[in-house]
Amino acid sequence: MEKLPPLNAIKAFEVAARAGSFTLAASELGVSSAAVSQQIRNLESWFGKQLFVRTGNRITLTDAGHAIYPQTARALGDIAAIGQRMLEGGLRTRLVVSVPFSLAELWLAPRLAALLEAFPHMAIDVRAEDDPIDLMRQNVDLRISYGDYHYPGLRMVRLVHDDVLPVCAPEFWHRHGNGDPELTELHESLFIHTNWGPNYASHPTWADWFAACGGSRSPDPSHGRRVGLSSLAIASARLGLGVALGQRVMAQADLEAGRLIALSSVSVRLGHPYCAFMPPAKADRADVAALVGLLVKAAPTT
């Protein structure tokens, strides 16, 4: 671990920033205001940056101070929670599910609806976050992950090996389609590209789809519309922004409802399946097992 700043000074900073006053901070900390002032100066010296602007008898946070405050508060809050936990020692039975951002709305939410049908009073906590996470540290009962490699040692269940296919809004196609479902003539700017980011380097691109069709077109992402979330690609297509290579699991409901049309039956498989991971000690809990069962059923939702 890298060298830590002086922790006592960090504590003083958090309270002073929250209170907007060294005197109030001193009161909360049970010390004198001069002690708080000294700690802040100590920390500013350590960072080599001003954290507060002093105006006569008032302080205001600098940009730098403002920038680090939320994380500081969070980290110290976490430590306080650790202390609290050690003094109490409780246990809960809430189901904590963690899912990539892109899957949260279009894919997981409908499956949760089915789960809560079966367990109407189940307490549930859904977190949207990207891989990798720490299931133990974050007390997560079940993590849905793209790929099967992030969490060795945990119980794994393969859920679905999704694929992508070109989708767009019916009205968009009516206006821009020109009877060309092979997309050879579509303007470059009308392709919606999903920027998967470094965690998803194996995700298919438009060039992959054209290759799968036996074509050679390779739409240039710098001339198209780019989004940083695969569910946003679906939403954009639905709104007529262009043609997206949409993931089937996310597009399914829209396809069935006619909000989106698939332009081709040719699809490209994703590089990896989606898998569910569980700490072994939790995998046989009734709620966890029930959710896994529903996730494994790859049947389309309504």
Next chain:
Amino acid sequence: MEKLPPLNAIKAFEVAARAGSFTLAASELGVSSAAVSQQIRNLESWFGKQLFVRTGNRITLTDAGHAIYPQTARALGDIAAIGQRMLEGGLRTRLVVSVPFSLAELWLAPRLAALLEAFPHMAIDVRAEDDPIDLMRQNVDLRISYGDYHYPGLRMVRLVHDDVLPVCAPEFWHRHGNGDPELTELHESLFIHTNWGPNYASHPTWADWFAACGGSRSPDPSHGRRVGLSSLAIASARLGLGVALGQRVMAQADLEAGRLIALSSVSVRLGHPYCAFMPPAKADRADVAALVGLLVKAAPTT
């Protein structure tokens, strides 16, 4: 904030637990092993729990020690990262828009559709990420941010001061409503709570809404359904998982389409408005200005 355990002792614990040896920890910390030993005993005394089992000249973590180690490492890692960040300190014509995850699908995508109606061949890059970001380093032309304080010095335009109101699916209401739009009898487990996180401490809760109604109910989040993304709360409500305090800008389309119903006209304003931020040098670009114009128009989309 609750009382913090002795922070220097927390630091010693983290290193000792990682190293599995007070002597190695001492070496890393640059102190004597007896100093580490004392800090650990200090912390054990504070917690009233053993953190290490001492076996002759060896130490092993207790269950309690094991349970708190991951979070401790994370919190201290976060603080170290803050320090790192403070010690550190980078042309195109593509429009790069950065937006909080929660706004991406339900709010921004429809507005982008309108923008691309006016600028059919505009190259656009939409990134979903949470505050704070570095507009300069990430080359972002326009950042939509919750609140008006993250980016002082940048050009700011206030977009919308959203509010939240109770929404749910019509069918859900038919089944669970019992003619009680004031929600005084709704089962605690049927409330959908949004966990805003520390950056959004000013966001309204169910208790705030009941207070605004002149009631005193305060649904306990630990007994309800929790989601970590406000758009996921809307999606969950739409799917009949419960009643959510949904943000009007996100729920609007669903409300108009009848997929959601508002249970009350009482709403609670968010603590802050959504604002658009631009580097001053880019604020007058035609594409940026056009998008801002559309964002300012708070008219509901289709």
Next chain:
DNA sequence: AGGCTCCACAAGTTTTTCTTGGGCAATCCT
């Protein structure tokens, strides 16, 4: 058994944290 390693303890030393009293600047009130 003897040697090595490493944690524990107690007493003393060093460093950090805090207090106190006075100074300075901004704000408020008359």
Next chain:
DNA sequence: AGGATTGCCCAAGAAAAACTTGTGGAGCCT
């Protein structure tokens, strides 16, 4: 404008926390 109040700053000293040193005890290896 002048005075009172409030709150941050500074310097010196006091108190508390953190650390060192030397010795004892226990486990492991040869």
